[in-house]
Amino acid sequence: MDRYEPLRRRTIALVGLMGVGKSSVGRRLASALHLPFRDADAEVEAAAGRSISDIFAELGEPAFREGERRVISRLLEMPPHVLATGGGAFMNEETRNLIKEKALSVWLKTDLDVLARRVGRKNTRPLIAGKEPLEVLKAQAEVRYPIYAQADVVVETGDTPHHQTVEQVIEALSAYLAEHAE
Numbered sequence: 001m002d003r004y005e006p007l008r009r010r011t012i013a014l015v016g017l018m019g020v021g022k023s024s025v026g027r028r029l030a031s032a033l034h035l036p037f038r039d040a041d042a043e044v045e046a047a048a049g050r051s052i053s054d055i056f057a058e059l060g061e062p063a064f065r066e067g068e069r070r071v072i073s074r075l076l077e078m079p080p081h082v083l084a085t086g087g088g089a090f091m092n093e094e095t096r097n098l099i100k101e102k103a104l105s106v107w108l109k110t111d112l113d114v115l116a117r118r119v120g121r122k123n124t125r126p127l128i129a130g131k132e133p134l135e136v137l138k139a140q141a142e143v144r145y146p147i148y149a150q151a152d153v154v155v156e157t158g159d160t161p162h163h164q165t166v167e168q169v170i171e172a173l174s175a176y177l178a179e180h181a182e
Helices: 022-033 040-048 052-059 061-075 093-102 112-119 133-148 162-179
Strands: 011-015 037-039 082-084 103-110 153-157
Touching: 011 022, 011 093, 011 162, 022 037, 022 082, 022 162, 037 040, 040 052, 040 061, 040 082, 052 061, 061 093, 093 103, 103 112, 103 162, 112 133, 153 162
Parallel strands: 011 082, 011 103, 037 082, 103 153
Antiparallel strands: none
């Protein structure tokens, strides 16, 4: 049995604020573990036939969150994979409970200044459109961090290469599984 085999038994759900690297780290983690990768945001866009920005603009955040909840519920019924969730997905109690039941959750946590620098480079994020990224992130952190803290493991990342974060996630999950072995 290779050292990654225990990590392939359940879906690994990545949670955290926008810009933390859930999608980019998730792709690399899936590759390292030889698991499929799924991006909840991309799946929501595919299901809705429009971009997240358009969903927010045309239908509002509540409609987006409901679609996100349904998509994540469907994805969690699939065989094990690495799942990058949207930044607000874990805030939905039903989604959070589904993730707790059917997946291993990993909170990717990074310094807010690093995140503000990353998200400020793109204008594709509806929650920061026309706003100061650091202020939005600080407000989100205040509300979301206590909820994100319910994840199975927390991996504090810096402004480091994604492959280092992938190794940190693998080590943290391996330790968690060893500690919670049945």
